[in-house]
Amino acid sequence: MDCGTGIKPPFGRFSCSHVGFGSIKGLATNQLEEIGCQIILGNTYHLALRPTSELIDEMGGLHKFMNWPRAMLTDSGGFQMVSLLHLADITEKGVTFQSPVDGKPMLLTPEESIQIQNRIGADIIMALDDVVKTTITGPRIEEAMYRTLRWIDRCIAAHKRPNEQNLFGIVQGGLDPVLRDICVRGLVDRNLPGYAIGGLAGGEDKDSFWRVVAQCTAALPENKPRYVMGVGYPLDIVVCSALGADMYDCVYPTRTARFGTALIPEGVLKLKNKVMAEDTRPIDPTCDCMVCKNYTRAYIHCLVTVDAMGSQLVSYHNLYYMMKVCLRFSPENGITFSKPDPSIRLPISSFCSCAYVFFLRWFKYCGWVD
Amino acid sequence: MKFAVKAWSNGKARAGVLQLGNCPGPIETPALLLSTRKGLPHFIPPDLLPSLPSPDSHLLQVSPLHFLEGLSPKTISKIGGLNKMLGLPDYGFAAVARDSMQSIPEYSSTNRIGASFETRVGRLLIKPVDYVEMISCMRPNIWATLADEVPAWVSEKRNKTSVDRTVRWLDECIALSSAGGTVFGSIVGGSNVEERERCAQEVAERNVSGYWIGGFGLGESMEERPALLNAVTDVLHEEKPRLVCGLGLPEEALQGVSAGIDLFDSDYIYHVTLGGFALTFPPSGVDISASEFCPSYDGSERTKINLRATIFRHNTHHYLKFFKSIREAIRAGEFDQFRRRFIESRRACDHLALTDDRAMAAVAVCI
Ligand SMILES: [Zn+2]
Ligand SMILES: [Zn+2]
Numbered sequence: 001m002d003c004g005t006g007i008k009p010p011f012g013r014f015s016c017s018h019v020g021f022g023s024i025k026g027l028a029t030n031q032l033e034e035i036g037c038q039i040i041l042g043n044t045y046h047l048a049l050r051p052t053s054e055l056i057d058e059m060g061g062l063h064k065f066m067n068w069p070r071a072m073l074t075d076s077g078g079f080q081m082v083s084l085l086h087l088a089d090i091t092e093k094g095v096t097f098q099s100p101v102d103g104k105p106m107l108l109t110p111e112e113s114i115q116i117q118n119r120i121g122a123d124i125i126m127a128l129d130d131v132v133k134t135t136i137t138g139p140r141i142e143e144a145m146y147r148t149l150r151w152i153d154r155c156i157a158a159h160k161r162p163n164e165q166n167l168f169g170i171v172q173g174g175l176d177p178v179l180r181d182i183c184v185r186g187l188v189d190r191n192l193p194g195y196a197i198g199g200l201a202g203g204e205d206k207d208s209f210w211r212v213v214a215q216c217t218a219a220l221p222e223n224k225p226r227y228v229m230g231v232g233y234p235l236d237i238v239v240c241s242a243l244g245a246d247m248y249d250c251v252y253p254t255r256t257a258r259f260g261t262a263l264i265p266e267g268v269l270k271l272k273n274k275v276m277a278e279d280t281r282p283i284d285p286t287c288d289c290m291v292c293k294n295y296t297r298a299y300i301h302c303l304v305t306v307d308a309m310g311s312q313l314v315s316y317h318n319l320y321y322m323m324k325v326c327l328r329f330s331p332e333n334g335i336t337f338s339k340p341d342p343s344i345r346l347p348i349s350s351f352c353s354c355a356y357v358f359f360l361r362w363f364k365y366c367g368w369v370d
Numbered sequence: 371m372k373f374a375v376k377a378w379s380n381g382k383a384r385a386g387v388l389q390l391g392n393c394p395g396p397i398e399t400p401a402l403l404l405s406t407r408k409g410l411p412h413f414i415p416p417d418l419l420p421s422l423p424s425p426d427s428h429l430l431q432v433s434p435l436h437f438l439e440g441l442s443p444k445t446i447s448k449i450g451g452l453n454k455m456l457g458l459p460d461y462g463f464a465a466v467a468r469d470s471m472q473s474i475p476e477y478s479s480t481n482r483i484g485a486s487f488e489t490r491v492g493r494l495l496i497k498p499v500d501y502v503e504m505i506s507c508m509r510p511n512i513w514a515t516l517a518d519e520v521p522a523w524v525s526e527k528r529n530k531t532s533v534d535r536t537v538r539w540l541d542e543c544i545a546l547s548s549a550g551g552t553v554f555g556s557i558v559g560g561s562n563v564e565e566r567e568r569c570a571q572e573v574a575e576r577n578v579s580g581y582w583i584g585g586f587g588l589g590e591s592m593e594e595r596p597a598l599l600n601a602v603t604d605v606l607h608e609e610k611p612r613l614v615c616g617l618g619l620p621e622e623a624l625q626g627v628s629a630g631i632d633l634f635d636s637d638y639i640y641h642v643t644l645g646g647f648a649l650t651f652p653p654s655g656v657d658i659s660a661s662e663f664c665p666s667y668d669g670s671e672r673t674k675i676n677l678r679a680t681i682f683r684h685n686t687h688h689y690l691k692f693f694k695s696i697r698e699a700i701r702a703g704e705f706d707q708f709r710r711r712f713i714e715s716r717r718a719c720d721h722l723a724l725t726d727d728r729a730m731a732a733v734a735v736c737i
Contacts (some may be wrong), residue, residue: 024583280446290417294457296449302440303408312415 069247076113076128079285090130091157092147110151111158114167118160126196127155129170135203141174144199148172156190166193168227171216174199175208184219195220196227197245212240219243234263253318257311263321269297271314276301289320371552371579373399373611373632379705381632382603385697388611389430390462390511392650395425398622399611399632400700402433402693402697403464404686405640407472408439409456412640413682416457422683426690429462430454435473439461439491443507451509459652464554465510466582466615467501468519470637475519477528485516500540502546514582514613515543517556522589529560533569540576553644554582554613560631562609570602580611583631587616592625600627606630617730620651621716622693624709639689643682649689652715 054315090098092108110128117125128151130144150168159167173179187195197216200209213228220226227247228240237248253263260272264284270276271283279297291300291313300313372389379385386399393412404411409432411419419427437446449455452463468475472490479486482496501516518532536558544553555578559566573581583602588596597612605613611632617623617639626634642649699708 097591277440277442280445281451292455297456298441298445298449299455302437305440314414316417339503 040361055062076110076126090144090147092150094128110154114155114158115160118165124166124168124194125159127152127167127169129172129198131172131199132174133199133203137174141172141176142179145173145179145183149183152187152190168192168194168196170196170198170229173197174191175204175212177211177215180212180215181219184216188219188221192224194208194225194227196229200228200230206236209236210243213240213242213245220244237322253322254311254315257314257318260311260314262300262314263318271297271301271304273301280281283314283317284321287321289317291317291320373580373609375608377701377703379700379703380628382600383627383705384630384632386611386632388632390429391460391583392460392511393425393428394460397425397429397462398697400627400634400693400696401426401429401632402634402636402689403429403613405469405471405636406430406432406436408436409452409458409463411686412657413643414561414686418683419458419461422686423690426694427686428460429464429633430458431469432463432465432508433465433467433469433473434465434501434508434510434512435487435489435494437504437508438489438494446504447507451507454511455688461474462512463507463508463510464613464633465505465513466613466635467496467514467516468584468615469635470587470616471640475517477518477520477524477532480535485518485539499546501632502543506547512552512554512580512613513558514554514584515540515578517558517582517584518586519584520559520560522561522591524560526562529562529565532558532560533565533572536569537572540573540578544576544578544639552579554578554580554611556584557602558585559598559602560585560588561594561598566601567605570605574606578610579634580613581606583612583614584616585620586614587618592622595625596629597624599626599631603630621713623692624696624712626701627705628709632635634690634693636686639682639685643685647685648681649685651688651692654710 094107094112096105096107108128114125114126127148130147130151132140132144148170155167155169159165169192170189171180171184172189173181173183184195195216197213200212211253216228225246226244228245231237231240231248233252240248256263256268260270262269262271262283265286276297279301281297282292282295283297283300284292295313303313304311371391373386375384375386384399388399388401389396404427406412409430410416411430414422416518424463432452435441435625437443437675446455447674451462453459454594467473467485468487474488476488476493478497479493481495484495484500486493486495497517500608502506505513515536518535518539520529520532524532536556540555547553555573555576557566557569557573557626570581573628581602583599586595586598612630613633613635614626614631615635615637617626617631620640623634639649695708696705701707
């Protein structure tokens with residue numbers, strides 16, 4: 001698989017792309033997950049160096065870092081703020097949060113976020129946005145949306161390497177169609193290399209979630225990649241792909257792996273379960289990943305029983321599995337959705353409340369579930 | 371397994387070649403065995419193992435006791451043994467019951483029936499018959515017989531008992547294992563030169579393919595160690611390989627090499643990495659970089675884990691390089707000079723905490 005190799009400026013459409021590093025060449029997979037977390041350290045030195053340090057091995061040294069042939073994305077730090085929100089204070093200047101290292105308050109401005117990401121040198125960098133949980137309602141949503149639009153201009157102005165690095169803007173606006181519309185139009189006007197749909201997967205119901213994705217993808221330009229942030233469940237990815245999204249986070253496969261759970265076509269496999277101790281089959285006999293080719297459920301059971309260290313192998317498989325989900329879903333791979341609807345991108349009107357069932361049926365049609 | 375000594379230097383230091391049927395090439399000794407957790411090297415995913423120097427990194431030390439955390443020997447046998455189960459067909463495994471991480475000998479609970487170990491699933495008493503069953507199911511290339519390891523501070527009587535038991539268990543293990551295979555007879559004796567010699571003599575008389583020397587790194591002083599090591603190696607057959615556990619620091623490894631040891635465990639690298647340190651001592655004994663201070667690492671647990679794979683690879687590389695230098699010095703007949711130079715150039719603080727950008731630079735340059 002060469003997932004991600006297609007991401008280089010200028011953009012073409014890419015059919016399969018997890019945000020994060022290709023799990024393909026066997027980068028230690030729990031490291032992949034950490035990539036979004038680098039920013040929280042706050043120390044400029046760490047910010048610049050930490051995310052790359054994981055890759056030094058693969059790249060043959062720091063000096064070769066800039067030639068890293070695969071796609072790379074760095075987070076603005078904004079996403080982390082959501083999880084640290086009780087510590088974060090958002091003002092027009094930027095986001096102030098407590099450093100998890102020394103507890104001191106630190107201010108991350110849009111300019112700083114971009115500066116740090118310029119230094120790291122990823123192919124895709126994310127604008128700093130004002131994130132609010134979707135469960136919050138009222139004027140705060142509106143404020144966050146407008147602030148995100150103001151900050152994108154500061155990000156664009158601060159961006160020193162626009163020819164090498166692709167700055168993605170993030171659509172905010174909660175579950176409000178009007179606010180989302182204002183935000184998405186505002187960002188499209190700024191003609192960015194790519195767009196992210198943010199502020200989702202924070203506890204909203206599936207129906208609202210997909211409605212927002214559908215609205216945003218419909219309004220975004222065809223030839224620019226769309227990244228749905230915070231989404232990682234296999235079915236969500238399938239649905240969002242059908243709605244015209246291109247990129248996703250890969251937090252779910254690694255997070256679930258830490259609990260000893262593997263993703264398989266039948267659903268999930270709980271490797272901590274005692275019956276696994278004598279199961280000499282691979283995690284997924286139909287999978288051709290490094291882990292499934294080499295390891296039995298019994299051995300992985302032994303790895304995950306007492307601590308989480310064994311989850312590395314499970315993460316590897318899970319990421320591989322998710323990559324396959326994406327690949328199988330790509331039009332280039334001949335999987336088209338001729339039934340029940342031939343169009344990959346659904347008009348909003350057809351996006352009804354029984355979407356989940358609808359897609360499940362689709363899923364079955366494609367042979368994903370029995 | 372085939373082993374041959376190829377060169378000697380300054381008395382007992384020796385360079386040799388170890389051949390294992392499934393390894394890509396002969397492994398030159400003195401060599402380092404990479405320590406593992408449940409059969410896989412620490413911190414580094416199996417598909418990245420080939421990035422370490424080959425075949426130097428193809429010798430892995432495994433503790434059969436780790437698998438008691440969830441796997442029965444029968445299942446391991448059904449899967450096809452260690453190489454198959456671990457997806458590492460071209461790696462050599464040396465099975466030793468103890469390590470210094472998760473299978474720690476607990477002499478106070480060891481009795482005449484079996485050896486006791488402190489493990490993550492509690493304290494386990496392992497009888498020779500259990501141990502041999504594990505070995506026959508796992509099929510390692512090399513295995514050391516069960517030993518009663520005691521620390522340096524036990525009474526003369528207890529130390530003597532440990533030698534008696536270890537020799538008796540050796541006989542039991544050999545009798546239980548059908549053909550004998552590649553058995554390394556275990557030698558203990560604590561910090562008593564006579565007991566060391568007695569144990570070595572007993573083991574040397576047995577039908578074993580090599581020797582495992584235990585009971586080091588358990589409270590004996592560095593000064594008394596050369597005499598203990600020499601007492602053992604003086605009576606061993608020259609043509610058989612010697613594996614030692616518990617000599618971790620570079621200086622300790624050099625003591626072992628001086629006494630004619632061929633194979634060493636690498637728990638040291640594990641502990642250094644876990645502590646968050648990158649090794650920067652000059653592996654060839656020539657001072658190439660100076661490091662004056664050792665700031666302690668204050669990062670969170672999370673970030674430490676994140677960096678460990680990289681640092682572990684660096685440290686492993688670094689230590690393998692050190693062993694390569696040792697071999698070159700022996701072949702050149704200059705081991706003593708090498709050793710002296712190395713110890714002189716060593717500084718009090720020759721590993722860097724990860725927060726130091728020079729540590730990162732060292733890592734970046736050396737890989
Ligand atoms: Zn798999
Ligand atoms: Zn290195």
